[in-house]
Amino acid sequence: MSSTIIASVRGRRVWDSRGRPTVEAEVRLEGGARGIAIAPAGASTGSGEALDRRDGGTAFGGYDVKGAVASVNEEIAPRVTGMDAADQAVLDAALIALDGTPNKSRLGANATLAVSMAAAHAAAHANGKLLWKHVGGDGATLLPLPQIQILGGGAHAGRRVDIQDFLVICPAATSFAEALDWTAEVYRAAGGIMKDRGLLQGVADEGGWWPAFTANEQALETLVAAIERAGFKPGTQVAIALDIAATDFGKGGRYRLGLEGRELDTDGMIRMLLGWIDAYPIASIEDPLAEDDAAGFAAFTREVGGRIQVVGDDFLVTDAARVHEAAKAGAANTVLIKPNQRGTLTETKAAWEAAKEVGYAGIVSARSGETEDVTIVHLALGWGVGQLKVGSFARSERMAKWNEALRIEEGLGARARFAGGAVLGRSRR
Ligand SMILES: C=C(OP(=O)(O)O)C(=O)O
Ligand SMILES: [Mg+2]
Numbered sequence: 370m371s372s373t374i375i376a377s378v379r380g381r382r383v384w385d386s387r388g389r390p391t392v393e394a395e396v397r398l399e400g401g402a403r404g405i406a407i408a409p410a411g412a413s414t415g416s417g418e419a420l421d422r423r424d425g426g427t428a429f430g431g432y433d434v435k436g437a438v439a440s441v442n443e444e445i446a447p448r449v450t451g452m453d454a455a456d457q458a459v460l461d462a463a464l465i466a467l468d469g470t471p472n473k474s475r476l477g478a479n480a481t482l483a484v485s486m487a488a489a490h491a492a493a494h495a496n497g498k499l500l501w502k503h504v505g506g507d508g509a510t511l512l513p514l515p516q517i518q519i520l521g522g523g524a525h526a527g528r529r530v531d532i533q534d535f536l537v538i539c540p541a542a543t544s545f546a547e548a549l550d551w552t553a554e555v556y557r558a559a560g561g562i563m564k565d566r567g568l569l570q571g572v573a574d575e576g577g578w579w580p581a582f583t584a585n586e587q588a589l590e591t592l593v594a595a596i597e598r599a600g601f602k603p604g605t606q607v608a609i610a611l612d613i614a615a616t617d618f619g620k621g622g623r624y625r626l627g628l629e630g631r632e633l634d635t636d637g638m639i640r641m642l643l644g645w646i647d648a649y650p651i652a653s654i655e656d657p658l659a660e661d662d663a664a665g666f667a668a669f670t671r672e673v674g675g676r677i678q679v680v681g682d683d684f685l686v687t688d689a690a691r692v693h694e695a696a697k698a699g700a701a702n703t704v705l706i707k708p709n710q711r712g713t714l715t716e717t718k719a720a721w722e723a724a725k726e727v728g729y730a731g732i733v734s735a736r737s738g739e740t741e742d743v744t745i746v747h748l749a750l751g752w753g754v755g756q757l758k759v760g761s762f763a764r765s766e767r768m769a770k771w772n773e774a775l776r777i778e779e780g781l782g783a784r785a786r787f788a789g790g791a792v793l794g795r796s797r798r
Contacts, residue, residue, distance in 0.1 A: 371400025373455040373495045378484060380441025382434055385410055385738040386766040387574065389432040394441055394483035396491040398454055404490030408479035409709055410738035412574065413524040413533060413614045415660050415683030417691065419712035422477025440480035449484065454492040461485055461715035468712075478712030485713040486744045500744065501777060504751030512545035512778050513749045513757035514538055514788040515771065516610050516653070516732060517552045519559045519595065520580050520588050521573020521761075523614045525737050529570070530580060531626045533614035535588045536758070537596065538652060540790025541606045545778045548787070549771055551599070555607055556762050559595035574737045575760030576767045584629055589649045596650075604650030608790075612655040613642070616683040619659035635665035639672065646673060652793060655680035655705060666700035674702045674796030680732060686710045689723035696727035703730040703794030706754065708745065721752055730794030732756040739766040743773040750777060755792035 376399045383393045385407075393407045410421060410432075422437040448467050452460055464485060468476040493503030501509055516536050523533030537555055542548035560578055563569040568591075571579040582588055593603050601607040615638065618625050624633045633641060635658060642657050654673075658665040660683040670679045681701035685691045687710035695701050704724040708717040724731045733749035735758065749757045757774070760767035778785045 370497070371402055371495045372398060373402070373453050373492050374399040375450050375452050375454050375488065378441060378446040378449060380438040380480065380483065382438050383407055383740065385740050386764065387738045389738060390429055390434045391738070391740065392434050392437045392441065392477070392479045392483045394487040396454060396484065396487040398491050398495050400495050402491050402495035404454070404487040404492070404494060406483050406486030406490055406744055407740045407742040408483045409736035409740065409742070410479070411707070411709070411736040412738065413617045413683070415616060415686040415710070417660070417686040417688060418710040419473040419478035421479040421709070422474070434479060437477035437480040440476040441484060444476060445480060445484050449488070454488040455495070457485070457489060457492070458715050460488055461713035464713055473712040478709055481712040482709050486708070489714055490744070500747035501750040504747065505753065509751050509753060510781055510784050510786050511750065511753045511755060512774060512785055512787045513733070513755055514540070514790070514792055515545065515548050515552065516756060516758040517556070518575045518577035518761040519556055519592060521575055521577035522580070522588065523617055525575055526573035526579045528627060530582050530585055530588055531618055531628050532585050532588065532611060533617065534575070534612035535577065535592055536610040536612070537592065537607050538610050538790070539607050540652065540793070542787065542789065544785070544787045545774055549775065551601060551607060553762060554599035555595050555601065558598040559591060562591055562594055562598065572763050576764035577761045582628070585626065586645070589645060593649060608650050608652035610653035610655070611651060612682065613657050614683070615656050616659040620661060622662060622665070624659070635662055635668070639665065639669050642669065643672060646677060651677060653678035653680060656682050656684055660684050663698060663700055666695070667698045670700055670702060670796055676795070678703050678730065678794040679796070680705050680794070682707070682734070685720070687717055687720040689719040692720055692723040692727060692729065696729065699796065701729070702796040703732060705758070706731050706733045707736060708748070709736060717748070718752065721754060728797055730755065730792055732758050734758040735760055735767070735770065741766060741769045743770050746770050746773045746777070750774070755788040
């Protein structure tokens with residue numbers, strides 16, 4: 370292994386899949402190894418997330434990141450140069466202390482995360498390995514169950530449908546590659562059905578079809594029809610996963626379904642979702658209620674957590690402390706894991722460790738604003754998380770990740786294990 374002492378850190382402004390600036394960090398080590406990583410960006414964010422540093426003003430809608438790039442070049446670089454990139458915990462602790470705020474608002478989580486991930490890649494390369502192998506060693510052989518968006522809605526498709534993500538999983542597939550094959554057929558079938566019915570408007574932020582529905586349930590009916598048209602058995606072979614992203618249209622126990630022109634309270638939301646679970650082959654629901662509705666989250670989990678996966682995203686914001694609190698209340702049974710919700714790899718991993726401690730499952734997730742960066746694929750594999758949610762076909766920043774997982778599966782050969790449906794979260798009784 371060559372020297373892992375950091376020789377230089379450089380921040381630069383690059384662009385994400387929504388045409389917004391974002392932060393890339395490049396870390397070079399004394400031994401010559403190099404790591405590059407790019408921060409992603411969310412659109413439907415939880416209030417408890419670490420904050421990106423954005424410039425405001427008029428350029429690029431206020432999304433410019435010159436300040437965050439300056440954080441990397443002027444503050445982080447001088448602080449971490451000379452530190453050991455292989456000691457991620459010490460490096461990340463230095464980033465947290467340098468920022469000095471509870472939510473990375475001074476330096477920006479986009480600045481700290483890009484450096485944290487780039488250092489990890491550099492240390493892996495110095496070790497002659499890709500990140501997943503560096504992080505997980507020989508035991509890292511579990512290919513994640515992919516959760517792939519077929520229809521986009523909510524903040525990712527101009528609020529054309531209230532629900533944000535209509536996704537599928539393939540619990541009966543026998544390999545990652547097979548799960549991707551099956552999902553591609555369902556994606557193609559869904560597009561065909563929508564085109565036939567005059568409901569297709571384009572492609573949403575994460576690559577799912579942008580629909581012109583008049584009711585949320587139309588999306589569920591279309592998904593089932595697509596699974597069948599593609600030749601699969603709904604539920605057993607290919608099942609539905611939803612990200613309701615309820616924080617986006619709910620607050621204080623009131624939920625406004627704009628598409629249908631009606632408002633529901635917490636009980637109404639739970640009853641609506643229970644009806645959908647009875648009527649459609651739904652295996653996983655993310656953020657069924659808003660981030661401020663912990664009691665509703667617990668009530669929903671009590672009802673269905675023994676038979677479907679209940680995922681906390683805006684509700685848990687990749688925060689180990691919140692995972693422990695949620696477990697005490699019996700809210701959710703699965704944690705969505707997004708590195709930029711915390712801003713360092715060490716804190717992100719702590720949330721996954723907390724999930725394992727309390728018996729929750731995990732899903733590593735991309736953001737709706739992405740790039741060619743594939744770090745999350747390596748984390749899902751290296752940490753053995755078992756599920757990965759990235760977005761869909763028709764967008765290359767998504768396919769960069771799915772294709773990286775294909776390469777890793779092929780490289781593992783006979784040692785590769787596919788997570789399948791066994792990894793789905795379930796509440797303990
Ligand atoms: C990926 C998601 O969207 P965003 O990145 O906009 O939060 C999500 O809500 O799970
Ligand atoms: Mg979500």
